[in-house]
Amino acid sequence: MVNIVPNDKDNLICPICRGGIPNNYQIGMFPGALSRFNNKTEICSACGTKEALACYEGEMPLDKEKLGWGDWKTLVQKFTEQGE
Numbered sequence: 001m002v003n004i005v006p007n008d009k010d011n012l013i014c015p016i017c018r019g020g021i022p023n024n025y026q027i028g029m030f031p032g033a034l035s036r037f038n039n040k041t042e043i044c045s046a047c048g049t050k051e052a053l054a055c056y057e058g059e060m061p062l063d064k065e066k067l068g069w070g071d072w073k074t075l076v077q078k079f080t081e082q083g084e
Contacts, residue, residue, distance in 0.1 A: 014044035016073050021045075037064060037072045047076060054079040 012021050012028045020027035022045045033048020035041040054060045059079050061067055
């Protein structure tokens with residue numbers, strides 16, 4: 001299994017959108033959200049909100065184990081584009 005939890009150098013960059021954590025205005029000032037993918041990966045607040053909304057609206061698969069991180073990230077990004 002690939003370790004997708006950011007290391008100390010990368011913990012200020014969201015692995016989904018590449019924006020700042022928690023946001024681009026307060027980078028590093030507060031913790032971000034935990035991804036629903038594994039409940040370990042820190043993501044920005046906006047991606048955390050979009051993950052939650054996508055799950056609520058049934059856009060995300062319930063069986064995450066069969067989905068890799070790349071596929072999960074793509075689904076969040078697609079939901080992000082639809083929501084904008």
